[in-house]
Amino acid sequence: MTAAILTSVHATASKTEATRTEHDCIGELQVPLNAYWGIHTQRAIENFPVSGVPVSRHPELIQAYALVKQACARANVKLGGITTTQGRLIDAACRDIYNGGFNDQFPVDVLQGGAGTSTNMNMNEVVANRALEIGGHKKGDYAFIHPNDTVNKSQSTNDTYPAAVRLSLIFALRTLIRSCDALAMSFLALSHRTEDIVKLGRTQLQDAVPMTFGQEFGAFHTVLANDSRKLNDEIARLAVVNLGGTAIGTGICADARFRGLVTKELRSVSGVSVSAAEDPIAATSDMADFVDTSSNIKRLAVHLGKIANDIRLLTSGPQAGLVEIHIPARQAGSSIMPGKINPVIPECVNQSVFTVMGMDTTVSCAAEAGQLQLNAFEPVIAHSLLDGMRILAHAMDTLRTNCVEGITVNEQVGLARATNSASLATSLNGYVGYEEAVRLAKKALAEGRSVHDVAMDEGVVRKEILDDVLDPLKLTRLGR
Numbered sequence: 019m020t021a022a023i024l025t026s027v028h029a030t031a032s033k034t035e036a037t038r039t040e041h042d043c044i045g046e047l048q049v050p051l052n053a054y055w056g057i058h059t060q061r062a063i064e065n066f067p068v069s070g071v072p073v074s075r076h077p078e079l080i081q082a083y084a085l086v087k088q089a090c091a092r093a094n095v096k097l098g099g100i101t102t103t104q105g106r107l108i109d110a111a112c113r114d115i116y117n118g119g120f121n122d123q124f125p126v127d128v129l130q131g132g133a134g135t136s137t138n139m140n141m142n143e144v145v146a147n148r149a150l151e152i153g154g155h156k157k158g159d160y161a162f163i164h165p166n167d168t169v170n171k172s173q174s175t176n177d178t179y180p181a182a183v184r185l186s187l188i189f190a191l192r193t194l195i196r197s198c199d200a201l202a203m204s205f206l207a208l209s210h211r212t213e214d215i216v217k218l219g220r221t222q223l224q225d226a227v228p229m230t231f232g233q234e235f236g237a238f239h240t241v242l243a244n245d246s247r248k249l250n251d252e253i254a255r256l257a258v259v260n261l262g263g264t265a266i267g268t269g270i271c272a273d274a275r276f277r278g279l280v281t282k283e284l285r286s287v288s289g290v291s292v293s294a295a296e297d298p299i300a301a302t303s304d305m306a307d308f309v310d311t312s313s314n315i316k317r318l319a320v321h322l323g324k325i326a327n328d329i330r331l332l333t334s335g336p337q338a339g340l341v342e343i344h345i346p347a348r349q350a351g352s353s354i355m356p357g358k359i360n361p362v363i364p365e366c367v368n369q370s371v372f373t374v375m376g377m378d379t380t381v382s383c384a385a386e387a388g389q390l391q392l393n394a395f396e397p398v399i400a401h402s403l404l405d406g407m408r409i410l411a412h413a414m415d416t417l418r419t420n421c422v423e424g425i426t427v428n429e430q431v432g433l434a435r436a437t438n439s440a441s442l443a444t445s446l447n448g449y450v451g452y453e454e455a456v457r458l459a460k461k462a463l464a465e466g467r468s469v470h471d472v473a474m475d476e477g478v479v480r481k482e483i484l485d486d487v488l489d490p491l492k493l494t495r496l497g498r
Contacts, residue, residue, distance in 0.1 A: 065136075079182060080118075085287050086182045090173055097273050097279065137397070174271075179396065181292075203239070205422060215231045227441055227442070245317055248317060267300070305393055322371055345361060346420065374409065377405065
């Protein structure tokens with residue numbers, strides 16, 4: 019839905035739906051009667067009709083924020099900041115929100131000003147109104163549970179939003195890692211199936227020395243497995259939060275005991291081994307962990323793009339290309355050329371990779387652009403990272419299920435090219451010297467013959483040696 023349409027929908031709704039009146043420091047405003055959000059969210063809806071992408075696009079962020087509010091409520095009850103009844107109702111509301119039943123109550127645009135304040139206030143209002151509803155009160159009856167005084171007790175956007183973003187990235191990373199691992203294992207299985215099938219390796223798109231298809235696919239597994247480990251390492255770094263630091267990290271308006279207690283509670287409700295930042299002032303403004311996470315996501319994207327490029331090259335043809343592998347035919351490739359089949363799945367993956375590269379640039383620019391004790395651009399960092407991971411995970415899933423699992427190799431073409439390649443002369447360097455090997459290779463190319471046959475005719479090396487050192491399969495295993 020576009021921003022213009024969203025604005026129109028909300029404008030129409032405000033004229034036709036029953037409303038309730040809420041107030042803030044600016045004045046009064048009508049809020050849809052049945053909405054769980056309140057005036058702060060309503061203003062944000064009207065202020066940021068930009069991308070048309072609501073925060074609800076990122077359920078991981080909503081889940082993470084619900085856990086943060088739940089942990090804060092539990093800590094506040096233990097410290098006497100809110101009553102046991104208030105805490106019980108807030109806790110129940112947070113569970114409902116975590117379970118996804120209220121995602122549609124987070125309509126604020128992802129590109130919002132205020133360093134995430136609108137998302138925090140949106141969460142405070144939805145938690146408050148759901149808690150009120152559970153307790154038998156009307157929405158907007160903030161004398162009993164107030165979005166700021168109760169739900170946001172001992173907190174600021176500037177410590178809860180980063181904590182929620184970090185948790186949401188951990189949740190999204192787990193999904194991304196699972197997709198990466200599954201694709202890596204698919205290549206490993208393909209490698210095992212083709213480990214003894216010879217082909218010709220290439221460097222700079224020119225003939226190199228023999229290898230097996232299994233070695234080629236095995237290399238794809240290795241780089242993806244390494245990327246998975248790199249991404250997994252980011253989880254521990256993201257699990258460091260500045261909760262209790264409130265506005266700028268000094269902890270104003272929070273009990274001194276709150277910081278340690280809320281971190282413990284967040285570990286309990288989230289199952290993530292979160293810890294408190296050593297320097298909450300630095301943690302409030304520092305985006306370095308997000309930059310590192312983005313960098314490792316881009317690293318994975320770079321490898322994925324290279325793999326997609328290789329698959330497209332290897333399957334090029336079917337008559338005038340390399341045609342060394344066959345990938346599943348997914349759809350007609352042309353509206354005019356009959357029977358043409360294109361590598362649409364790798365092409366889709368390439369476009370996903372380009373999108374992630376843009377994500378990394380956005381994150382870097384936003385991280386650098388903060389000033390003094392806060393970075394106001396964390397919302398676009400969170401949106402970009404969550405969107406990038408979602409796209410990349412889906413891209414890897416479709417590459418695996420719609421392409422890699424159906425790859426077959428052209429064994430005859432691979433063996434013929436490896437056997438007849440003039441590059442096999444490389445293995446004669448130790449017997450005849452580099453210069454003589456060059457001469458044999460050039461003669462083989464000029465006459466359209468194999469190096470083996472040319473060397474045999476000239477008698478430069480005994481046949482039994484030639485048969486051994488020019489065996490393509492043996493040449494792929496010299497390092498074993």
